[in-house]
Amino acid sequence: MQHISPFNRLRLCLREFWELNYKKILSIPLVILIFFLLLLLWPGNYLYTLIFNPKMAESPGYFLAAMESGYGRARVIILCLIPIFLILVSNSYLKSLKTSVSYAVRPFSNLDRVFCLWIYALFIIGLSIFSVYLYDIITVSVFKSTYYDKTLILLEEQGNLYPKFQFGSFFMPLDAKIYFAVSGIILLLLPFYHLAYFLFQKNSLLWSVLLYILIIVGSIYIYVKFIINYYFIIPFHPVITSTIYGVMVCIVLALFVASFKEKLKEREV
Amino acid sequence: MIRIDNLSFHYKKDITIFDNISTSILPGHIYGLLGLNGIGKTTLLKLICGLLFPKGGSINVNDFTPSEREVSFLSDVYFVTDEVDLPNWSIANLITIYGPLYPKFDKRYFNEILSAFQVDNRENLNDLSYGQRKKVNISFALATNASLLLMDEPTNGLDIPSKTQFRKIIAKHISDDKTIIISTHQIRDIHHLIDHLLILQKHHLILDESIYELSQKIKFQQGNFEDALYTEASLNGNINILTNPNNEDSSFDIELFFNAIHENPTFLQTLKTINTHGHAAH
Numbered sequence: 181m182q183h184i185s186p187f188n189r190l191r192l193c194l195r196e197f198w199e200l201n202y203k204k205i206l207s208i209p210l211v212i213l214i215f216f217l218l219l220l221l222w223p224g225n226y227l228y229t230l231i232f233n234p235k236m237a238e239s240p241g242y243f244l245a246a247m248e249s250g251y252g253r254a255r256v257i258i259l260c261l262i263p264i265f266l267i268l269v270s271n272s273y274l275k276s277l278k279t280s281v282s283y284a285v286r287p288f289s290n291l292d293r294v295f296c297l298w299i300y301a302l303f304i305i306g307l308s309i310f311s312v313y314l315y316d317i318i319t320v321s322v323f324k325s326t327y328y329d330k331t332l333i334l335l336e337e338q339g340n341l342y343p344k345f346q347f348g349s350f351f352m353p354l355d356a357k358i359y360f361a362v363s364g365i366i367l368l369l370l371p372f373y374h375l376a377y378f379l380f381q382k383n384s385l386l387w388s389v390l391l392y393i394l395i396i397v398g399s400i401y402i403y404v405k406f407i408i409n410y411y412f413i414i415p416f417h418p419v420i421t422s423t424i425y426g427v428m429v430c431i432v433l434a435l436f437v438a439s440f441k442e443k444l445k446e447r448e449v
Numbered sequence: 450m451i452r453i454d455n456l457s458f459h460y461k462k463d464i465t466i467f468d469n470i471s472t473s474i475l476p477g478h479i480y481g482l483l484g485l486n487g488i489g490k491t492t493l494l495k496l497i498c499g500l501l502f503p504k505g506g507s508i509n510v511n512d513f514t515p516s517e518r519e520v521s522f523l524s525d526v527y528f529v530t531d532e533v534d535l536p537n538w539s540i541a542n543l544i545t546i547y548g549p550l551y552p553k554f555d556k557r558y559f560n561e562i563l564s565a566f567q568v569d570n571r572e573n574l575n576d577l578s579y580g581q582r583k584k585v586n587i588s589f590a591l592a593t594n595a596s597l598l599l600m601d602e603p604t605n606g607l608d609i610p611s612k613t614q615f616r617k618i619i620a621k622h623i624s625d626d627k628t629i630i631i632s633t634h635q636i637r638d639i640h641h642l643i644d645h646l647l648i649l650q651k652h653h654l655i656l657d658e659s660i661y662e663l664s665q666k667i668k669f670q671q672g673n674f675e676d677a678l679y680t681e682a683s684l685n686g687n688i689n690i691l692t693n694p695n696n697e698d699s700s701f702d703i704e705l706f707f708n709a710i711h712e713n714p715t716f717l718q719t720l721k722t723i724n725t726h727g728h729a730a731h
């Protein structure tokens with residue numbers, strides 16, 4: 181009997197996930213585009229004012245204020261859609277793994293399922309971030325080519341010869357650090373979400389968030405009470421300290437992923 | 450071969466489903482798993498394929514422990530559930546994605562069975578009726594050529610010609626290296642296929658015997674007999690279960706036999722005292 185190789189099995193597992201979810205995955209860039217357009221056309225925003233109140237949009241004071249802080253922090257909100265995409269895509273898959281007989285007896289290993297979920301999670305995060313980055317760059321480029329010179333002239337008239345545009349300006353794309361921070365937070369939460377789906381019968385999302393908060397609060401409490409207050413704590417070099425913390429976080433995440441795999445193994449359908 | 454030793458199982462501690470069940474299920478046979486609703490037929494099938502874990506005792510399937518759900522074990526087992534929970538793909542996609550997972554999968558055989566069931570293999574599963582989806586699932590199950598095929602109410606939702614086709618296909622499919630266990634209430638659909646009976650009652654496997662052995666002990670006859678072990682009235686008069694001392698041939702009526710066990714608590718005891726020549730053992 182010629183068994184399929186683990187690599188081909190994983191490929192089929194990925195294909196299965198894709199066939200089940202490709203519509204949702206492919207709609208992600210479209211949803212982000214819609215949110216970007218909504219953001220640009222939100223009441224009070226420059227484009228909205230330009231369409232519905234062109235006189236006000238022409239006034240130099242309003243124009244400069246809009247160009248300097250037109251987005252505000254709203255673009256970051258779009259990045260917060262990524263966990264929602266992940267939940268929407270992986271929820272039905274996790275549910276099938278938990279309750280469906282045909283999924284449970286299909287000859288995929290638990291490791292295949294774990295890899296599949298993670299590969300798609302990384303893909304979805306990557307696709308979402310790429311979409312946000314692309315739309316951000318496009319809108320910034322359009323604003324720069326259309327309004328940058330006019331803004332500079334108006335600022336010069338006000339005596340600002342060397343203007344520096346801040347975060348939130350129509351001329352400043354999102355900082356790479358924000359993408360990394362959002363991705364990092366999501367990747368920290370994701371293994372817990374996967375595990376929680378199998379730990380709790382109902383309301384797994386709510387319970388997992390509550391438990392996660394409890395873990396964070398507990399960790400901070402222990403850190404403050406028992407570590408920071410001790411004056412004799414060995415002063416490590418900051419790089420070493422951050423490395424230790426990084427390794428510790430990775431160990432905790434690895435434990436979550438391992439627990440999830442074990443939960444998959446132990447589940448009864 | 451499936452070996453079940455002292456199997457105990459419960460969902461809740463105070464509600465026993467199985468209590469010390471033991472049996473051996475051999476390849477080359479079609480087993481009929483019978484019992485009343487809620488007695489645990491589906492549970493037993495789930496335990497055999499590793500979806501549930503025994504609370505006591507052990508199950509061994511072809512040297513595998515089902516609860517470990519090893520890929521090699523799962524690729525040689527197929528469970529046809531009553532509710533078809535296949536994804537809403539095209540049939541072609543189903544074959545492309547799930548077919549290679551089963552080493553003995555035969556695409557040509559799949560198409561053959563599907564065309565016998567009169568289902569177009571270019572269809573999408575979400576465009577098919579419940580019965581048609583079931584046909585696709587049965588076709589896929591058979592095409593995997595798995596050593597162990599578990600079927601839970603396989604004829605539910607099948608139209609009359611398809612039930613005939615199903616019987617023909619299963620009869621052709623069984624071979625010395627394959628085991629089929631069929632759990633059903635619609636016994637008339639498949640009673641000519643089954644060659645071994647497993648009957649569950651009150652947490653125990655109360656009957657584990659081949660139809661051949663049973664046929665040597667008892668016979669089925671219409672008419673009025675005072676010494677009948679069990680009698681049931683029908684439109685054509687009484688149908689009786691009688692001892693078979695002369696080893697006469699009669700069509701084994703599984704439904705009547707099951708009713709006899711269910712309705713008459715002493716029937717099984719009497720049956721156990723009869724030897725294979727239809728005589729009461731001393």
